[in-house]
Amino acid sequence: MATSSTAVAASTPRIEGCVGAQALDPASPESCRLQSTYAELVPVKGLATATGPIARGRYCRAAAAVSGVPSCVYGVSSSARLRVALVGDSHAEQWIPAVDAVAKAQGWRVETFLKGGCPFSTVMRSDQAKSARNSCKTWNGKVVKKLKAGDYDIILTTHASGRSFATAKGESTRQAETRGVRSQWAAVQRGSSARIIAIRDNPLLTIEPYSCLNNLRNSVFARSNQCSSARSVSLRFDAESTAAKQTGRAAVDLSDYFCDEAKCYAMIGAVRVFRDGSHLSALYVRTMAPYFQRQLIPAVMRPGYPISDNTVSSSAPMYGASDLE
Numbered sequence: 649m650a651t652s653s654t655a656v657a658a659s660t661p662r663i664e665g666c667v668g669a670q671a672l673d674p675a676s677p678e679s680c681r682l683q684s685t686y687a688e689l690v691p692v693k694g695l696a697t698a699t700g701p702i703a704r705g706r707y708c709r710a711a712a713a714v715s716g717v718p719s720c721v722y723g724v725s726s727s728a729r730l731r732v733a734l735v736g737d738s739h740a741e742q743w744i745p746a747v748d749a750v751a752k753a754q755g756w757r758v759e760t761f762l763k764g765g766c767p768f769s770t771v772m773r774s775d776q777a778k779s780a781r782n783s784c785k786t787w788n789g790k791v792v793k794k795l796k797a798g799d800y801d802i803i804l805t806t807h808a809s810g811r812s813f814a815t816a817k818g819e820s821t822r823q824a825e826t827r828g829v830r831s832q833w834a835a836v837q838r839g840s841s842a843r844i845i846a847i848r849d850n851p852l853l854t855i856e857p858y859s860c861l862n863n864l865r866n867s868v869f870a871r872s873n874q875c876s877s878a879r880s881v882s883l884r885f886d887a888e889s890t891a892a893k894q895t896g897r898a899a900v901d902l903s904d905y906f907c908d909e910a911k912c913y914a915m916i917g918a919v920r921v922f923r924d925g926s927h928l929s930a931l932y933v934r935t936m937a938p939y940f941q942r943q944l945i946p947a948v949m950r951p952g953y954p955i956s957d958n959t960v961s962s963s964a965p966m967y968g969a970s971d972l973e
Contacts, residue, residue: 668935669905671917680917681908709741709762713779715786717794722758723751730801730948732758733842735768735791739808739849742928747804749937749960750944759798761791767807770835771828774821775812788832796839802948803836804900806847808926810884825887830895845947846892846899850928851882851906857914857922868915875914879903882912898947905936 666680673680708720722744723732734740734747741762751758761768765776766784768791773781795803815824833844853876860875861868883903892899906912906921914921916932923929937960 666917668917668919668932669902669939670935672905672908673939708760709738709764710766710787712763712765712776713783714763715783715790717761717787717790719794720760722748722760723754723756725757727755728757729755730757731799732756732802732804733761733795733798733800734758735761735795735803735805737762737766737807738764738927740768740804740806740847742850742930743804743806743847743933743940745930745934746937746940749934750941753941753960754945756802759800761794763787767811767825767829768805768832769807769813769825769828770831771813771824773811774814792832792835795836795842798840800840800842803840803842803844804847805833805844806849806888809849809886809888810852822885822887822890826891826894829887829891833891833895833897843948843950844897845944846888846897848886848889848899848901848903849884850926851879851903851912852884852926853877853882853912853914853922855914856925858920858924861914861920869918872915873911873913876911879907879910879912882907900940900943900947902936902939902943905939 666676670676671680708718710716710718722734732747732751734743741760744760747758750756763784765773765780766787767773768788770788772784776784811825813821813825813828815821816827819827829846836842836844855875855877857875861872864871864874889899889901891897906916917935919932919935920929921932941960
C-alpha cells in the first residue's frame, strides 16, 4: 500500500541521520546500526521496495542487442561548471541518483552512455551470445568517438564485476577484464583530456537479497541482518578499481556503505540496498550521494576546476511517496 510522504516524514524524525547509508556512517549514532529501532517506519516491508532503473524508464540505455548510443542529461542542462560523462553497463546506470544529486549541487552537466550487459572495454564478455558481443563492440567504438568529440572534463565509468571475459593465451579472465578497461581508457585519452574516474562495483551477496527480506515479513527490521553475507566473499574482484590503481587514476569506493568489517547487508538504515539479485535500489544509491560526493570531489579537483561549496544533504529524508510500496 502506498503511503504519503507527509505520513512518512512524520514518523521519521526520531531516526534522523539513520536513513539508508547514513546508518553505516561512523559519524552517525551507534543506535543507527540497530535495525530493530526502525520498527515504527512504514511501510512494514521497508523502504525502496519498488525503485527501479532510472535510465531504462527514460530510454537512456541501449539494450543488449542494440548498438545505437542513446544519451540523457542529468545535473544541470546548461551553463554547467563541468561536463561529465557516465559510461558503462547497468551497473553504471544504477549510480545515476547519486551522480545526479552531486551534479545538481555542483552545477555540473552529466551525459549518460549506457548499454545493458556491455562494459566500457576493448575486451568483450565471453558469457554472452555472439550477437551481444558484436553489438557491445560496435557500441564501444561509437562511444569512444563521442567522448573524444564531447569536450568532457570528467568521465565516470564502471561495470558489473565477476563476469567472464575473452582471454588471450596465458591470461586469466581477471587479467583480460582489467586489460580491456585500461585499453579503452587509453583509446579515449588519445583524443581527450578528460579525467577518468572509476567507480568500484557493489558487492554481490551469497543470498538473494530481495527475496530474503520479503520472507522475513513483519519481522524484517528486527531480523534483516540475517539477509547478509561475508564481506570477504561479497566484495568480488573489481577490474575498474584495479585498472585505476594500475594507471594512477582515482576510484570511488563505497564498499564501507554496503558492508561493515564482517558482513554486507540487504537492508541498511531501513532501506533495501538491492532492487534484485545484483542491482542497487535507486533509493539506497540516493542515500549514498553525500559519501559519493565526499570521494568524488578530491578526485575531480585540479587547478582551474570550479568546485562549489554546496554539499548533498545527509540528514534530510531522501525519499518520496513514489519510492514507497
